[in-house]
Amino acid sequence: MRDYLLRRLVSVIPVLFLVSLMSFAVIWIIPGDPTAAFLDASSTPEDVARLREMLGLDKPPLVQMAEWYGRVLTGDLGQSILLRIPVLSAILERLPLTLLLATLALILAVGLGVAAGTFAATRRGTWADQSVMSLALLGLSVPDFWLGLLLIVVFSVQLGWLPSGGYVPLLDDPLGWAKSMVLPTITLAVVQVGFIARMTRSAMLDVISQDFMRTADSKGLSGLYIILRHGLPNAMMPILTVTGIIAGALLGSAVVVEQVFALPGVGRLIIGGILSRDYPIIQGGLLFLTVIYLLINLVVDLLYATIDPRVRLE
Amino acid sequence: MRPSLKALAFAFGLMTALVGVTPAVEAAGGEIVIASVQGPPSLDAHVTNAQVARNITLHIYETLYARNENAEPVPDLAEGVSVSDDGLTYTFKLRQGVKFHNGKEMTSADVVASIERYRKIGVSPALVAAIDTVSAVSPYEVAIKLKVKQSVFLDNISSPRAPIAIYPTEEAAKGANEIQYIGTGPFKFVEYKPDSHVTLEKFADYVPNPAYQKRDGLAGKKEVLIDRVTFRFIPEAGARTAALESGAVQIVETVDGPTAERLRKDSKYVVHDVLPFAFQVIKFNHAQAPSDDVNFRKAVQAALDMQEVMEISYSGINQVDGGWVFPKSAFANDAGLDQYNVADFEKAKAFLSKSSYKGETVTFITDNLRPNVDIATVVQARLAEIGVKVDIKVADWPTTSKIGFTKTGWNFWTHGFGIEPFEGPGTVMSAFVGGNAQMVADPEIDRIAKEFYATLDDAQKKELFKQFQQRMYDNMVAIKAGNYGLFQVTSDKVKDFVPFRIPRMWGVTLAP
Numbered sequence: 001m002r003d004y005l006l007r008r009l010v011s012v013i014p015v016l017f018l019v020s021l022m023s024f025a026v027i028w029i030i031p032g033d034p035t036a037a038f039l040d041a042s043s044t045p046e047d048v049a050r051l052r053e054m055l056g057l058d059k060p061p062l063v064q065m066a067e068w069y070g071r072v073l074t075g076d077l078g079q080s081i082l083l084r085i086p087v088l089s090a091i092l093e094r095l096p097l098t099l100l101l102a103t104l105a106l107i108l109a110v111g112l113g114v115a116a117g118t119f120a121a122t123r124r125g126t127w128a129d130q131s132v133m134s135l136a137l138l139g140l141s142v143p144d145f146w147l148g149l150l151l152i153v154v155f156s157v158q159l160g161w162l163p164s165g166g167y168v169p170l171l172d173d174p175l176g177w178a179k180s181m182v183l184p185t186i187t188l189a190v191v192q193v194g195f196i197a198r199m200t201r202s203a204m205l206d207v208i209s210q211d212f213m214r215t216a217d218s219k220g221l222s223g224l225y226i227i228l229r230h231g232l233p234n235a236m237m238p239i240l241t242v243t244g245i246i247a248g249a250l251l252g253s254a255v256v257v258e259q260v261f262a263l264p265g266v267g268r269l270i271i272g273g274i275l276s277r278d279y280p281i282i283q284g285g286l287l288f289l290t291v292i293y294l295l296i297n298l299v300v301d302l303l304y305a306t307i308d309p310r311v312r313l314e
Numbered sequence: 315m316r317p318s319l320k321a322l323a324f325a326f327g328l329m330t331a332l333v334g335v336t337p338a339v340e341a342a343g344g345e346i347v348i349a350s351v352q353g354p355p356s357l358d359a360h361v362t363n364a365q366v367a368r369n370i371t372l373h374i375y376e377t378l379y380a381r382n383e384n385a386e387p388v389p390d391l392a393e394g395v396s397v398s399d400d401g402l403t404y405t406f407k408l409r410q411g412v413k414f415h416n417g418k419e420m421t422s423a424d425v426v427a428s429i430e431r432y433r434k435i436g437v438s439p440a441l442v443a444a445i446d447t448v449s450a451v452s453p454y455e456v457a458i459k460l461k462v463k464q465s466v467f468l469d470n471i472s473s474p475r476a477p478i479a480i481y482p483t484e485e486a487a488k489g490a491n492e493i494q495y496i497g498t499g500p501f502k503f504v505e506y507k508p509d510s511h512v513t514l515e516k517f518a519d520y521v522p523n524p525a526y527q528k529r530d531g532l533a534g535k536k537e538v539l540i541d542r543v544t545f546r547f548i549p550e551a552g553a554r555t556a557a558l559e560s561g562a563v564q565i566v567e568t569v570d571g572p573t574a575e576r577l578r579k580d581s582k583y584v585v586h587d588v589l590p591f592a593f594q595v596i597k598f599n600h601a602q603a604p605s606d607d608v609n610f611r612k613a614v615q616a617a618l619d620m621q622e623v624m625e626i627s628y629s630g631i632n633q634v635d636g637g638w639v640f641p642k643s644a645f646a647n648d649a650g651l652d653q654y655n656v657a658d659f660e661k662a663k664a665f666l667s668k669s670s671y672k673g674e675t676v677t678f679i680t681d682n683l684r685p686n687v688d689i690a691t692v693v694q695a696r697l698a699e700i701g702v703k704v705d706i707k708v709a710d711w712p713t714t715s716k717i718g719f720t721k722t723g724w725n726f727w728t729h730g731f732g733i734e735p736f737e738g739p740g741t742v743m744s745a746f747v748g749g750n751a752q753m754v755a756d757p758e759i760d761r762i763a764k765e766f767y768a769t770l771d772d773a774q775k776k777e778l779f780k781q782f783q784q785r786m787y788d789n790m791v792a793i794k795a796g797n798y799g800l801f802q803v804t805s806d807k808v809k810d811f812v813p814f815r816i817p818r819m820w821g822v823t824l825a826p
Contacts, residue, residue, distance in 0.1 A: 032712025037355040038362040038437060044750045045719050051437060054361075054490055082355050083508050084491050094509070149552045156560040164556045165548055167510065262548040264509035272509060276355065277712045 008301070012294050019290045020072070023283050024065055030277075033057055034081045037276035055081055068283065077284035082276055087284035091266055097167060098265035101257070102250040104185040109192035110243055116193070117200025118227060121208060132197065139194030144253055148187040148260035155183060165262040184261045188253055192246045199242045203235035210234070236307050244300030248293045344824045345542040346808065347563040348817060349554040353508055353547040359497075360436050361490045363476035365732065369567070369816050370512050370545055372532055374415075375479030375497030378406050378425065378456075379472035382531035383814070384642075385736050387472035389525065390533045391420065391480055391498060401463040401770055408454040413519045414482045415502040422450035427486035429458070432478045435490045440744060441470040441478060465770050466740035474532055474816065475733045475741075500536040500820050501543060511546045514819075529812065529821040536820040543819045558583070564805040564824065567817060570684075571629045574801035582806050586813035589631055589799025590640050592732035594624065594689065596793040600754035601721035604671040611790035612653070613665035614726075617696045619657035620796050626692055627685035628798035635797050638735075638742050638783045645739045649780045650787025654794070662700045675703040676725040681714040689728045689795065721753045730798065736815055739779045740766065746791055758785050 035051045052058050059067075071078055077087035113136075120132040156164035162183055168176035207213065208231060216226045255267030266285065273281030354367035359375050362368075380390035389395070392406040412420040429448045436442060444464040451457050460467065471478060485493040495503035500522075501514035516538040526535040546563060548554045555573050557563040569577070569585075577583040598605040598614075605611060624632035636654030639645045656662075678693065680686040687708055694704040704726075709717075718727045734741045743763045749755035762785065766778040786792065804811050807825040812818070 030713060031716040032710070032714075033716065034712075036712035036715045038364060039715075043363065043438075044440075044748075047437065047439065048719060050439065051361075054435060090508075145550075149550070149556070152553060152556040152560075156562075157556050160560060164560045164562050165553050166546060166557075166562065260550045260553055262510070262546065262550070262553060264507060268509045272353075275710060275712070 005298075008298055012291070015294060016287060016290055020069075020283060020287055023286045024061075024068075027277075027279055027282060028061055032277050034277045034279070037082060037278075057081075064279075068280075072287070077287065078280035080273075080281050081278045082272075083278075083281070087280045090269060090281065091285060091288050094264055094266045094269050097263060098251065098254050098258070098267060101181065101184055101188060101254055101263070101265065102247070104181060105188035105192065105250055106243070106247055108185060108189040109196055109246065110239075112189070113193045113196025114200050114232070114239065116197040117202075118204055118232065120197065121201045121204035122223070122227065124205060124208075129201075133201065136194035136197040139190045140198075141194075142190060144187055144191060145256050145260050147190055148183070148257060151183045151187060152260075165260070167263045184257050184263060187260070188250060188257045191253070192250065195246065196239065196242060200235065200239055203238045204231060207231050207235045233307070237304065240300060240303055240307065244296060247296045247300075251289060251292065343539070343541045344826075345544060346540055346565060346819060346822065346824055347544045347546055348565040348567060348819075349548045349557050349563040350545045350567050351547070351554075352549055353510075354512070356491050357495050357503070357506060357512070358491050358493050359477045359479040360432050361476070363437055363733070368474055368477065370514070371479065371497075372474060372477065372499070372816050373501040373514055373543070373819060374495055374499045374503055375477060375481070376499050377472055377474075377477050377479060378408075379468055380531065380533035381472055381474060381736070382533050385531065385738065387468040388530065388533045390472075390523065391425075393525070395468070402460045404458045404460070404467065405451060406456045406458070408456065409523065410454055411521060412498050413521070414498055415496045415517055416482060417519070418482055420480060420482075420498055421453045422456045423453075424483050424486065425456045425480055426450050427483040428480045429456075429478060431481070431486040436476060436478065438473070438476045441473055441475070444470075463768050463770065465767055465775060466738070469738055469740055473737055473741075475737065500538045504542070509547065511544050513542060513544045515542045516540065529818065531814065532816065532818070538820050539823045540819065558803060558805065561805070564808050565811070565817060566803045568800045569803055571631065571801070574803065575630070577803055584804045584806060584808075584811075586802040586804065586811070587631055587799055588802055588813045588815070590633055590635075590735070590797035591799045591815070592730040592797065593638075593735050594627065594632075594685075594795040594798055595729065595731050596689070596693065596795055597718070597727045597729075597751050598790070598792055599721065599724050599727070600749065600752040600756075600791075602725055602753075604669060604674065604676065605725040606754070607669045607671070608790055609665045609669035610671050613662045613669060613671075613700065613702070614693070614697065615653060615787075615790055615793055616656045616658055616665055617662035617700050617702075618655070618693065618793070618795070619696065620655040621657075622696075623689055623692050624796040624798065627688040631799040631801060633797040633799075636787075636794050638786055638794055639739050639779070640735050640797065643735075643738070645776055645779045647776070647780045647783060649784040653787045653790075659699050666700055666702065671702065673701070673703070675705050677723065678704050678706045678726040678728075679714050679717055679724040680706065680708055680728055681711040682708050683711075683729075685798070686728050686730075690726075693726065693728075728795075732815075739775075739782070743779075743782055746786075752791055756785070756789060756791055758789070759791065 034055060035048050038051055039047060068078060080087055080090050083090055116132050120129045123129045152164045155162045162179050168180045170177040213230060216230050254265060255271055258265040258268040270285040273285060350366060352366050354370055355364050356362045356367060357371055359371040376391050378392040379387045382388045391409060391412060393409050394407055396405045408422060414420060426448050433442045444460045444462060444467060446459045446461045448458050479497060482496055485496055500517055500520045502517040504513040504515050506512045522535045522537050528535055548557055554566050555569055558566050574585050578585045598611050600606050620634045624634055634655060635641055636651050637646050678690045680690045690706045694706055697704050717723045734745055745751050746759050747763045762778050762782045766775055769775055802813050802817060809823045809825055811822050
């Protein structure tokens with residue numbers, strides 16, 4: 001187990017190197033630099049050159065890259081050009097919101113998705129199965145930015161129950177915080193609910209037809225007990241795989257949801273970084289998200305072994 | 315839009331556990347929340363000329379002179395100015411008793427330090443390029459000596475573009491983006507949460523300029539009647555409008571035409587048409603064929619129907635106007651306008667046949683702002699009628715501007731000229747001096763601009779500007795498509811709001 005962990009952690013290094021190299025390449029390929037955020041269209045090329053020098057952008061790209069790698073090795077992701085604070089601080093400041101949003105959405109998606117998928121599987125071929133699966137397909141097909149705006153129109157504008165956007169820190173106002181998280185969480189979760197429901201139904205159908213399920217039934221156990229005790233645990237492997245993928249995908253989708261609901265999270269930080277060509281934010285942000293993504297994958301692999309003792313981590 | 319009963323029932327079912335209360339109604343005094351499109355790149359006024367930044371910074375900082383309602387320079391932190399007979403020395407008398415937000419009184423030392431800082435790191439160095447020396451004559455007098463006479467010096471010193479804001483000496487000693495946000499303005503800085511909001515609060519020790527009786531542009535009497543103002547950054551247009559309709563914000567900086575028309579019908583909102591707000595310009599790259607050929611450029615101008623161009627891009631809020639200043643400017647004239655909005659394909663084809671155009675594909679670059687893309691599309695369709703093939707390249711602003719500041723990779727580039735016409739004819743001209751916009755210097759433009767900047771005679775300035783406008787058409791340096799505006803929307807609770815280029819929060823009250 002320890003060797004496995006060590007090997008997995010070491011294998012992260014080349015992935016991170018490749019990701020950072022690719023982010024550098026993309027930045028070189030795309031024209032434009034951070035001066036565009038500071039200057040308007042009638043600025044002169046001399047104004048641009050002067051500002052480039054002031055922002056330290058006049059160094060050759062290779063020198064900038066070497067300096068960046070040198071700093072990263074000491075744990076320093078650099079300084080944001082626009083925010084003028086260390087990139088790591090900028091990310092860590094916003095990370096709790098994004099992680100919280102993704103976690104709430106994941107809990108909601110897994111809870112609803114597994115319940116809906118199991119319900120549909122136990123009623124295979126009935127109108128209830130068809131209805132749940134149609135709803136799941138609808139959820140999968142709805143674009144999240146559109147759903148977000150629709151929810152805002154209904155719950156904020158028409159009903160006035162929930163705020164249309166913005167973030168309220170938990171410690172400042174717990175009720176306000178809860179309200180500010182409801183619509184973004186639902187928006188983020190809906191697509192994934194459909195995904196998990198379909199996967200759960202399919203996995204459960206495989207399990208339901210197994211001999212041990214029939215045996216349990218013939219012993220006179222209650223239907224709910226059989227599903228919870230014997231069915232779900234055996235259907236968990238594919239659900240867990242999907243959940244792992246979703247956990248990563250949620251971080252990506254959070255970008256859109258943070259934009260619609262004006263939430264100051266990591267996704268919005270990176271989008272802002274890309275739009276204003278704040279290179280250190282782009283590079284640091286991508287590196288950080290890659291680390292999180294790899295960690296999620298590692299955790300999922302470790303969970304396989306916990307759930308199914310037949311899986312050996314070698 | 316009203317939801318159906320089913321939608322409401324669904325909503326009710328989903329939300330039973332989270333029954334909320336309607337948003338709290340702001341008390342008198344209170345806080346106004348403004349929905350902004352994006353956050354500022356910096357709150358150090360000297361280092362950015364982005365509009366999103368000045369909308370905020372001009373509440374925190376002030377300048378010696380500022381633009382009034384008609385965009386003319388009038389005293390703000392200064393009581394007035396005296397100009398030496400040779401036109402080279404400007405002596406500004408400062409207002410006494412003006413306090414910075416840190417409690418310190420503003421004196422000439424602060425003014426000198428701030429202008430010197432701007433000369434070193436200011437993002438629009440052209441504003442201070444003519445300055446030779448800046449010195450304190452007395453605690454309340456500052457003398458600025460120019461290298462050469464400059465007719466637009468007061469225009470420059472009062473420019474809101476990247477304002478020459480007056481900072482306390484100790485802040486002015488700091489580098490770009492390193493200052494604490496301390497100014498003399500009617501609001502003081504409270505908090506900047508990137509990607510979320512900037513909050514300012516009323517500066518209790520602010521003494522409105524006694525020389526004025528009422529609000530006047532960015533100068534005048536700045537009396538603050540609310541407690542706080544928050545600029546909340548909501549990038550999604552639909553979410554900005556929803557925030558207004560749900561009561562979360564009271565002012566939206568800009569909405570699109572259809573939204574403005576919908577809100578206009580609702581008595582809960584006031585839609586303000588800020589027109590003209592900017593020029594829509596189509597630049598030509600004179601360094602690249604075939605747009606290096608005046609006949610080709612004239613063919614493009616002759617082919618365009620400006621009514622169509624402006625109405626498609628800025629429906630319901632545009633002016634078909636070819637003048638290179640706003641229509642109400644003292645410099646407005648009709649030179650060259652016979653060549654504007656011709657919309658005559660035969661004439662266009664005649665120019666094209668005289669040009670060096672050989673059927674190649676020309677490149678139109680534009681950022682992804684919807685009206686700009688629409689304009690590129692209209693131009694493409696019109697030019698197809700005369701046999702010119704146009705390839706439109708859409709990218710985000712940093713990419714487009716990077717290409718547009720170089721001599722290759724583009725033939726046309728369209729965007730707004732906002733602050734330039736607001737500042738006046740001198741700034742409009744400067745955009746074309748030395749080939750800044752068109753990539754190849756036009757000696758005639760350069761000559762006219764040089765003479766314009768040197769003369770202090772108003773009649774002569776008007777005559778020179780007329781020559782400039784004529785030259786813009788005769789050499790078809792660039793196309794002025796028209797003027798566009800923007801829709802600012804306020805809640806009916808916001809009283810005494812007067813729309814302006816920068817949404818001013820002084821003189822405004824919030825009804826309970």
